[in-house]
Amino acid sequence: MATFFLVIIYLAFISLGLPDSLLGVAWPVMQLEFKAPLETAGYLFMTIAGGTIISSLASGTILKRFGTGKVTFVSCLMTAGALLGFAFAPSFVWLIICAIPLGLGAGSVDAGLNNYVATHYKAHHMSWLHCFWGVGATISPIIMAQSISEQNSWRQGYFVIAGIQFALVVILFFTLPLWNKVAKNNNSIASEKSEESKSALYNNTKPLQIRGVKLALVSFLFYCGVEATMGLWGSSFLVNVKDLPVASAAKWVSFYFGGITIGRFFAGFITLKVSNRTIIRVGQITALAGAGLLLLPLPSSFSLVGFIMIGLGLAPIFPSMLHETPTRFGKEHSQTIMGYQMAVAYTGTTFIPPLLGFGASHLSIGIFPFFLVLFAAAMLLGSEKLNVLLNKEQKVEY
Template sequence: MTTLLLLIIYLAFISLGLPDALLGTAWPVMQLELDLPMEVAGVLSMTITSGTIISSLASGRLLKRYGTGKVTFISVLMTAAALLGFYLAPSLIWLIICAIPLGLGAGAVDTGLNDYVAINYEARHMSWLHSFWGVGASLSPIIMSQFILQGHAWREGYLTISIIQFALVAILFLSIPLWSKVAATEESQLNQAIEAEATASKTATKPLQVKGVKYALLTFLFYCGIEAGVGLWGSSFLVNIKNFDPAIAARWVSFYYGGITIGRFITGFITFKMSNKALIRTGQMTALIGTILLFLPLPQIFLMSSFVIIGLGLAPIFPCMIHETPANFGKQHSQVLIGYQMAAAYTGTTFVPPLIGLFAGQLTIAIFPPIAILLVAGMLFSSEKLNQINSVKSKQLSM
């Protein structure tokens, strides 16, 4: 039963990744058809991400009240309807209206499934789960580009992804009784664990008052800032500063995303031998080496390889950090805190890349590598401070 449910969760994470790269792929033709300025894509992107942040913050209460199965079903239904709305949208105002449920749906399902897997499955499943997100994020641009290359409108691409989402909605609807059965068998075990944690701590602490939470939130903000920043500005850096051909630059940035996806799949097997903390630290050090290589005046092969190294380094960090949440802060707080962590992550995705662009516009895109180094260094510092705090807490509990 739990294996079948895990397969459904994997499918849900593919669906979570499907809409993420659609707007960027379709925008050049969307802009022409709807006669919109280039910067409107940023407005739509921020609308989607703002909805995701809001639903991530509210997801703890929603999940406690309605359960993961129902929240996931409703969330994916919202994204499917929103994508259908993009297909039908006659103007910008309709695109903005549809962007709201697209963001709201993504945040709740992201938090719910991450929390469920963090509590009920081993670390390897969390890494593979986020690898499946990469499958969805890689698949949607392929689907959209095929429609555009064949002379069809971008709308057919959105319609196709919407149909895939509606098919998953049907699967999730049929699986709601399965969620209820599994939840019934696991609820008593979870309650016992929570009671044991409460007895051990002897005090009731609000989630945001737990020691180390702020450093965890900073780690997620820095992580998503560097992940999104490299994806958005890496190609511009190679073309404008290193004189790469745009097609070659785009290819190597795509290898960066491939490094993240493949790295997460491999991480699932490495978790048999290494702890989450060790994988997080190793990944951060690897990403730091990659950003330093990006900064140094080295031959092109080292420069291009740095993108793959950064991707491989980033691969284990996000899923392992999520999986460590119950261990770091207690199962009684994990659902709420994963929501807050997802909100911090989306905040990094939303604001860090535009800030890099702002500095680059005022100065030069050559500042991108040093900023990338600072972001990774900030992530490493925050993560190590969290480890230090948790080490002290463990010693105090054992006394």
């Protein structure tokens, strides 16, 4: 039963990735239909991200009250309805309105599923979980591209994705009783002596007052800064600095995303033998080395190596840091802290790439690798300081 239930969670994470890459693919056609300026896509993105940040921050309270299963069901229902709203939106204003539940639905289910897997399953499942998010984020542009090319309709693409989401909503509805049952089974099997003592120590402590939480948040902020900055500005760097054709630059950026997805798949096997802490450290050093490679005045082919190194390095970091949350800070507050981490992660994704864009508009896109090195170094520094703190307090056993 636990295996079947894990498949349901994987399907939920595929659905979580489905909407994430739709807007960028569909916007060139949507823009023409709504006669909207190019930059208005940014308003939609910010609305979705704002809703996600808010629901992530509130997820601890919401999930404790209603449970992960119910919140996942309602959140997926909200995102399915929002996507359907996109498909029938008569104006740009309606897109903004539909973007609100799309963002709110994503935040709670993201934090809830991450904490559920971190609490009840081993580390390799967390890596594979985020690999399946990549599957969803890869499938949706294919569906949208086919809808646009065959029927010249971006609305049909949103309609199909909404249909997939509603199908998942039905599955989640009929599996609601399994959530508590599987959680109880896992808890009865697992040994929780050290966890109980940790929860007792933290029982009267507010989550943000627990030592090390803020350092963990720093790591999440700069991780997402590196990941999103690579995705948004990598192609511009290759075209304007390395003089690559646009098509070649796009292909190289796809290798970066491929490195993340494939890296997470293989990281799941590596976690069977290697601790999360070691995987995080190696990944951060690899990403930093890849960013450093982009700084050097080498032939453009070395930039491809740098992009792949950054992708492979980033691959295991995010899921491994999420899986460490209950171990680092105790199950008593892990759900709330998970929500904080997701909120900070979305904050980094939303605001750090535009910061580089602002700097590049006044200087040059040539600052791209310097920013990457700075963000990757800050991520590594925050993570290592957290390790030192946890070692001193002997809260984590490796």
